[in-house]
Amino acid sequence: MNNIIDLFDSTLRDGSQGEGISFSVEDKVKIVLALDTLGVKYIEAGNPGSNPKDLEFFQRTRDLKLKHAKLVSFGSTRRKNIAASEDANLASLIASKTEITSIFGKSWDFHVTDIIKTSLGENLQMIEDSVRFVCDSGSEVFYDAEHFFDGYLANPSYAMETLKAALRGGATTLVLCDTRGGTLSETVGSITREVGELLPNIPLGIHTHDDIGCAVASSIAAVQAGAVQVQGTLLGFGERCGNACLFSVAGILSAKMGYDCLNGQSLEQLTGISRKVAEISNVRIPHTAPFIGVSAFAHKGGMHIDGVGKSPSSFEHIDPTSVGNERRLLMSEVAGRALMLKRIHKVAPELDKDNPLTISLMEELKKLEAEGYQFEGAESSFDLVIRRHLKLYRPFFTLVHYQTIGSSPYLDPLSDASHAAVVKVKVKGESAITAAEGEGPVNALDQALRKVLEQFYPTLKSVHLTDYKVRVLDTAGATASKVRVLIDSTDGESTWSTIGVSKDIIEASWLALSDSIEYKLIADGIVPSDDSN
Structure with a gap:
């Protein structure tokens, strides 16, 4: 079994289509450098012909020295009834001079006849011509089969013909897209497996949206069915309900399934890089985000705290430090004196559980919580309470x-x-x-x-x-x-x-x-x- 899965991050393109997301050119450069540090293999940088900002970005990054990642330009097949050489979009893709180009085309016959309003034959020719034209320029082409799962369920033979057209044009990887985000994970897995059997030895990728909350699960199902590339956005934001969260995908593939998906880089950077990208993107990571959220390894109940104190694996599925996160034992009146002592030891390691100061601090905690304080979400304030109570605090102002x-x-x-x-x-x-x-x-x-x-x-x-x-x-x-x-x-x-x-x-x-x-x-x-x- 191939134990390497390539991650393809689309934060700068699909992610920028999320509501409330807007990147400056400088933001995009910072995100590229962060993703490269993490070890992501492919970074989809956008459509160089879509707007002046993307054009400037491609110019800025042309000489950017990346350690691990490769930048990918993105665009559609040629317009109907014209030659590929006459299509301005394809010309801009070639002008971007990226080593890899991602081209998307229609795989659902409904979209061909009712949305772009052309013939099924012309659509196949559009795919083949466009891929060949870009390949002839010297760029490797990944073909994104838009609406593939919907198309395969409606007309499997035609959906497969669109993939074969891309292969004839020279595409090296076929990416199966759940563009509407409504396909069940089991179906994504079974169709991916069928495509792999019909097109053996052709690298397959998966691109899912999260409209029914299954984007990550569907991506994992596709990998289990043979996909070797997973597309998504690091933090999951994107069109409508977003894309597959690559922080979850990376955590599952690496920590739970034994795959290498970060170019051999340490998974310990996952939390820090994710938070850095969130800061650049001006979004808040949910506290309960798997692997990287501040609550991902937080324990409040006395039994849970006692359990992880004796054996962390009793309530934690992985070591939080393996993904760059940390264990948090939440302060509250139900946490017990043992947890109080752990917090105290950060400031005064010489105190034990029977020390009068420890006991008085427990009473202080109960008193403050009765007044309305809730330190389980504000441990930093409680650290200051400890310092003040132990007379180890001097104000800075x-x-x-x-x-x-x-x-x-x-x-x-x-x-x-x-x-x-x-x-x-x-x-x-x-x-x-x-x-x-x-x-x-x-x-x-x-x-x-x-x-x-x-x-x-x-x-x-x-x-x-x-x-x-x-x-x-x-x-x-x-x-x-x-x-x-x-x-x-x-x-x-x-x-x-x-x-x-x-x-x-x-x-x-x-x-x-x-x-x-x-x-x-x-x-x-x-x-x-x-x-x-």
Whole structure:
């Protein structure tokens, strides 16, 4: 059995078609470099003739030195009733000078007759002519058989003829596409196997969409049926419900099935690279994302925590470090003293479970959770609670005062900012004050806080919020209710969560924001000076 599966990432093309996704040329270059570092073999870079941005990107990357990946240009077969040499799209593919070109064509007879409105024979000629024209230019061609599974179910003989037309033109790999994303995984597997039997020794690829939530499962089924290339997007975003998540595909193929799908590179980079691409793409990875999510190896129940403490395999299917993630034992009143001790040992390893400080910290945890704090999603704040309780904490700054100002309509109609904030702090015996605008009072407060502190702690320039959540804790209090604010922060490499609780949503936000800053500075190993206050 061939133990190598090639990953083909389409984040820059199919991924960019996802709602809310927009890449600059610089974003695309950064993503290419990240995917290359991960060990992805093929990166579909887009259609060089579709827009000026893609044209500039191909020009920028022409001399880019990649260690593992090969860039692939993408385009359709020629238009009907013209020669391939007269088709502008094919000309732009050749002009991109990529070593590999991906050409897609129609495999479903319905699409041929009713959508592009041509004859079945002309469609076959379009496929063969286009593939041959690009091959003759010196580029290898992967043929993407669009709507293949729907086409095969409707008219299997014609669907197979489209593949044979691509082979006659010189295509080296045939990619079977579940373009509508509605084919069941079992059907994808069985059809892939049938195609492999009808076209032996021809490399097959699989391209699935996630419209029924089966994109990853269908990709794995295709591999089990003989496919040697899996297409998708690293984070799964793309047209409609998205594409197959390559982080899941890579995790399953490598960690669970023994395939090499990252050019021999370490799977330990999977989480870090995925989070980097998410940062560039301005998307949030779901906490529960398999393999790479912050909750993928998180344990809360006392029995689960006890189990992984004795043997991690009792509740974890793989070692989280094998994919670059980490185990998290969630702090809560149901977690038990053993977990409390693990968190304490990060700060004070000399304490044991019977130490009065350990016992008092457990009581402090229960007291704070009764007030509305929930540290299972904000362990960073709890680390600060431990430091403060053990008197091992020295603040990096002291708040003198803050003020938020809002108006509607805003004074500057050309600005997105709706609020302003003024923050005055004392750092290293020196007072500093600054103001900032933001889209809402919390955003303005965040901008002002980091702006005033960056002059003392330059590493804060890389920090920004990635998520902000508010929950009303006692709805009976109406507008006087207590609220819990949970924020996620990142510096582009690490992420952390902090929490604040108050009857004032701005104060709760301030508590979470200031904890986020303090945690970052501690993590960076910065020591506050004795005159910080």
